[in-house]
């Protein structure tokens with residue numbers, strides 16, 4: 483039999499294998515497990531998150547997994563024994579940021595004579611695994627988005643062997659359905675709840691299907707119990723999260739099939755005082771049923787993020803978005819008809835392969851027709867493995883892309899400003915998230931339609947619903963005066979958008 487010291491470095495599955503082979507007895511297994519606990523006992527982990535809300539939620543899952551195996555969490559990188567970067571690969575500059583950050587951490591590691599473990603998690607893990615590992619002694623663990631349960635073992639293995647440990651396998655099953663993420667970045671008022679992972683859409687510009695794998699929906703019951711738990715802890719808003727939430731689909735053991743519209747409806751019934759939002763959706767799956775849930779459930783917010791990406795049908799086709807400009811416009815009209823006052827936001831890409839000046843103008847005219855309250859606007863950047871990278875030429879010159887993006891941004895700023903000006907004189911129910919950025923004497927909150935509002939604190943507190951009259955605005959924020967504290971149920975009975983004479 484092997485001496486126990488040599489077993490320190492065994493991977494868990496190897497241990498399991500050996501146990502199966504009757505190579506180890508129960509005592510030895512105990513000792514290994516004990517050594518493992520001791521090894522992790524007083525280590526502090528610092529997690530840095532890049533990219534989307536999905537990654538913020540994933541960092542919470544990572545924190546939960548690590549806490550469970552005895553690690554402490556720190557907000558201060560200086561105190562950390564382990565620094566984990568939860569990465570994003572969606573655009574080129576996201577990747578560049580991580581590289582710069584790794585460069586900085588290299589000097590930190592050298593300063594500490596190597597006594598700092600570094601991990602790269604998330605979307606960049608798979609693609610950069612080889613490059614990262616080539617940079618000897620820098621990165622200790624590389625872990626893909628479906629392998630976070632394996633992180634304690636990987637850290638232990640890397641520590642024990644001095645060699646980098648890697649798990650970037652994608653899994654069709656993993657939804658982390660049983661893990662309550664640590665909400666260490668949360669304001670205690672709004673929380674994200676993951677409902678599905680991955681994406682099957684294969685838009686030609688997008689790397690997500692390659693970095694995060696196939697779509698998998700989380701069981702309804704675990705979602706509802708997480709929301710109930712949040713309500714009990716005093717949270718007032720949940721955002722259901724996924725790369726493409728509208729294609730959520732879960733079939734219970736008893737064969738009952740639950741669509742996204744049904745899920746949102748059920749979540750909204752957990753607590754009448756809990757606002758429900760979701761992100762992010764694909765227009766192709768935005769059904770009338772879903773719009774009716776927005777209309778009929780007072781705590782489902784009157785706000786929909788509907789990424790259009792482009793305003794020209796031919797470009798949409800090359801992007802493989804599966805809808806035409808006209809179909810998209812019809813959908814936004816339907817949303818406005820069924821949900822009066824609905825606020826729409828979007829994602830837009832400027833300078834996609836082959837985009838002509840005329841096609842770019844179509845994006846601007848579509849914006850003019852829809853009039854989004856908010857937009858996330860990007861310059862196209864080629865992503866490895868994608869269909870566009872393989873089959874299309876990234877042929878719009880950089881300066882043209884930049885100019886087109888600026889035109890889109892300018893148009894959007896204009897629309898946001900006009901939309902905010904229209905709010906003056908209206909009364910909104912605002913959920914208070916905390917003090918405003920500029921002053922402790924003022925509070926910041928959001929309307930049902932997701933607009934940020936700042937008003938004087940008086941006696942109101944974080945987590946309150948407050949009726950606020952909008953008096954003024956900037957292009958990004960509404961400024962108001964509090965009228966009174968309210969509840970969502972009460973607000974639904976009276977109004978949320980009472981139009982009153984505009985204040986000059």
Ligand code: 5AD
Pocket residue numbers: 572573687688689789791829830831860861862863864865
């Ligand atoms: N280039 C530019 N923007 C992109 N997005 C996704 N992939 C790319 C890319 N290759 C944008 C899309 C998507 C958002 C999350 O990021 O607009 O909706």
Ligand code: SF4
Pocket residue numbers: 681682683684685688689690691725726764
């Ligand atoms: Fe990417 Fe398209 Fe899936 Fe969104 S829907 S994650 S853009 S492939």
